[in-house]
Every structure is written in C-alpha cells, then in structure tokens.
Amino acid sequence: MCRMIGFISTKSCNISPYIDFLKNQAIHGKGAPHPDGWGMSCYDRNDLLIKKSSDPIWKTGTISVDASAAIIHARKASFGKANLLFSHPFIFEKKGKIWSFAHNGTIYNLSGKKEKNEIDTQFYAKRFIENLKQDPVRSVENTIRELVEISENKFTSMNAIISSGEILLGVRYVKEDEDGYHTLFYFEEDDRISISTEPLDSRWVSLKSGEFVMATVNSRVEFVKGTIKV
Secondary structure, eight states: OOEEEEEEEEEESSSSSHHHHHHHHHHHHHHHHOOOEEEEEEEEEEEEEEEEESSSSGOOOOOOEEEEEEEEEEESSSSSSSOGOOOOOOEEEEEEEEEEEEEOOOOOOOOTTTTTTOOOHHHHHHHHHHHHHOOOHHHHHHHHHHHHTTTTTTTTTEEEEEEOEEEEEEEBBBBSSTHHHHOOOOEEEEEEEEEEEEETTTTTOOTTTEEEEEEESSSSOOOOOOEEEO
C-alpha cells in the first residue's frame, strides 16, 4: 500500500513540488501514514538519478533536482518492514533502456513463485520486464493477466507507474470497483503529463479500473488513453 507520483515533460523541471506533493499524501492522504521508506528515479537527457531510503519521505529535506521524467514513491508495507531493498521504484535494464517500476497494492499467493526475500512488487516488476517486447501497454496487460491467475484472484490492486525516461505509463487495475484507496489520477498540461495516486486539484482526471494512460515525448508530449484487456 503506497502513494506514488510520476511525470514526463518536454523540458527539464525541478522535482521539488512533486516531492512536496508526495510528502503531503504520505502524511495526510488516504491510508496515511506511509512511513516504510521511499524512493525516486529521475531521468534527464543522458542522466539518471536513483535515490532510495528506508526512512519516511517526510524526513527528507529539500531535494533540488531537475528532471524531464521521474517516478517518486512512498511505501506502506504489505509484506516486509521498511527496508532499503524494498523501496520503490525498482530498476531494470531491457534492450538498452533503463526502466523504473512502482506499484500500489498487494498481491497474495505468490509463495513458491517469487524468491524467498522478494516482495510482491518485485515479482510484478520482474514479470513485466520479462514480458516486455515493443509495446509496454501489452506487456503490463499480459503481466496483470498472469498475476491474476497465479494469485488465484487474490489481490487488492495492480496499479503501477512505469517509465523508461522516454515514456510514462500509468495503469489502474483493482479487485473492487468501489476501491477508494487504490486510485490513480492524471493531469495533462501543454508540456507534460503527471500521474498520481491522489489529485492535486479538481483538474486531475480519475482512471477507472482497467484504464491506462501513456505519454511519450519528442518535440511535444504525445498522450494515449485506453483500456487493457485482462
């Protein structure tokens, strides 16, 4: 159970407002507090900055970093206590790109499938990377389908924010349609797309279960919204 936010932009911007927004969610948002570590991955042209901590995000001072894409995550443990190894996002290399994966939810019945010291999100992320071909939407769709079967439909949410620095993908898939905690919202601006577990204001749009948004950046942000088939 977690709070998370991500964005992608045509230009570099300071991530401090996003850090502050997530701190507020972690302290005062739904299901608060979210004290079990935090992490971020920040992409900016040829640079990638990864930071993880087992401390609560609100203990972090001001972070002044510029990024053109980022994922920031504050954890509330479902499995395992606060541990640097369990702080999201999880990072993988695939076909010359570095992918970041963050998740909000709990997936049960993975004993015997995942490694002994692995949490459910790590298993989810690894399966996504193994399934990753050309289309990240189809990859996350296939992974969710697999996990529904493996878990015998025992999960709360498979909501995820995923980025390679060149794309930002947010997907919402929850067990209960009326789930008011495992939410995902997006906000489209001229130069960027932002995705968050909670909205900053009334302009943010809520995703229904089964919906995704994906943004890619070239000279402008190209935005696609659709539905996965599970």
